[in-house]
Amino acid sequence: MLMNLEGKTFVIMGVANKRSIAWGAARALDQLGAKLVFTILNERFRRELDKLLGELEGNHDIIVECDVTNDEQVEASFKEIGEKTGGIDGVLHAIAFAGKDELQGGYSETTREGFKNALDISAYSLAVVSKHAKTIMNEGGSIVTMTYLGGERAMPNYNVMGVAKAALESSVRYLALDLGESGIRVNAVSAGPIRTLSSSAVGDFKSILKEIEERAPLKRNVDQLEVGNTVAFLLSGFSSGITGEVLHVDSGYHIMA
Numbered sequence: 001m002l003m004n005l006e007g008k009t010f011v012i013m014g015v016a017n018k019r020s021i022a023w024g025a026a027r028a029l030d031q032l033g034a035k036l037v038f039t040i041l042n043e044r045f046r047r048e049l050d051k052l053l054g055e056l057e058g059n060h061d062i063i064v065e066c067d068v069t070n071d072e073q074v075e076a077s078f079k080e081i082g083e084k085t086g087g088i089d090g091v092l093h094a095i096a097f098a099g100k101d102e103l104q105g106g107y108s109e110t111t112r113e114g115f116k117n118a119l120d121i122s123a124y125s126l127a128v129v130s131k132h133a134k135t136i137m138n139e140g141g142s143i144v145t146m147t148y149l150g151g152e153r154a155m156p157n158y159n160v161m162g163v164a165k166a167a168l169e170s171s172v173r174y175l176a177l178d179l180g181e182s183g184i185r186v187n188a189v190s191a192g193p194i195r196t197l198s199s200s201a202v203g204d205f206k207s208i209l210k211e212i213e214e215r216a217p218l219k220r221n222v223d224q225l226e227v228g229n230t231v232a233f234l235l236s237g238f239s240s241g242i243t244g245e246v247l248h249v250d251s252g253y254h255i256m257a
C-alpha cells in the first residue's frame with residue numbers, strides 16, 4: 001500500500017505559483033490524503049495560491065502570512081497554525097532569496113548587505129522556523145528544506161546562494177542533532193534544476209538544464225512532482241530512521257566527476 005498520510009497535517013512554506021517546487025510537494029501530499037496549511041510572504045502570493053487550491057482533492061483552507069525575516073511574524077504564524085490545527089506533523093521550508101545582482105558574475109563582487117540578506121532568508125530562517133514549529137509539533141514530526149548542488153560545489157553564477165545553501169545544509173545537521181531528542185527529524189532535498197519563478201534569477205540557468213539532459217545518469221531533468229514525492233517520503237513515517245540527511249533528487253547528476 002502507498003504511503004497513507006490521512007490524519008496528518010503539514011505546513012508548506014514557499015508556494016509562489018504553479019511552477020513552485022513547494023506546489024509540487026503540496027500536490028504529492030494532497031494525493032496521499034494529508035491536510036495542508038500554507039504560509040505565504042504577502043497578499044500577492046495569497047491570490048496566486050487561492051487560484052491553485054481548487055486543483056487539490058482536500059479542503060486546505062488555512063493560509064497564514066509569514067515573512068521569515070520577521071521573528072514576531074514567524075512566532076505568531078505558528079501560534080495561529082497551532083490554534084487552528086491542534087498540532088502539526090511536519091513543515092516544508094521552501095524559502096530562499098538572493099539579489100539578482102549577486103546571482104551572476106563574480107562572487108568576489110558580493111556586497112555585505114547582499115550576503116547578509118541571502119543568508120538571513122535562505123539559511124537562518126530554517127532555524128527560527130524550526131524553533132517555533134517545535135512548539136506545535138506532534139510526536140514524530142519532520143522538517144524538510146530545499147537545497148541545491150551549488151551548496152556543495154562551486155557552480156558559476158550561483159555565488160552567494162551557494163554559500164547560503166552550504167550554511168543551510170550544515171544547519172540541517174545541527175538542527176537534527178538538537179531536535180532529535182524531541183523526536184523531530186530534519187532533512188533536505190537537493191533538487192536538480194527546475195524552471196521556476198526563482199530559477200529565472202540565476203544567470204545562465206538554461207545551459208544547466210541542457211547539461212543535465214546530456215550528461216546525468218538518467219539523461220533527463222527532474223520535475224516538481226517527482227521532487228515533491230521525495231519531500232512527502234521525508235515528511236512521512238516511511239523515513240522514520242533518517243535525519244540530518246541531504247537526499248539528491250537530480251537524475252544522479254551529483255555522483256559524476
Ligand SMILES: CCCCCCc1ccc(Oc2ccc(Oc3cccc(O)n3)cc2)c(O)c1
Binds near residue numbers: 097204
Ligand atoms: C548555476 C546554477 C544553475 C541552477 C540553479 C538551480 C536553482 C534554481 C532556483 C533556486 O532557488 C532560488 C534561486 C534564486 C533565488 O533568488 C531570487 C529569486 C527570484 C528573484 C530574485 O531576485 N532572486 C531564490 C531561490 C535554487 O536555489 C537553485
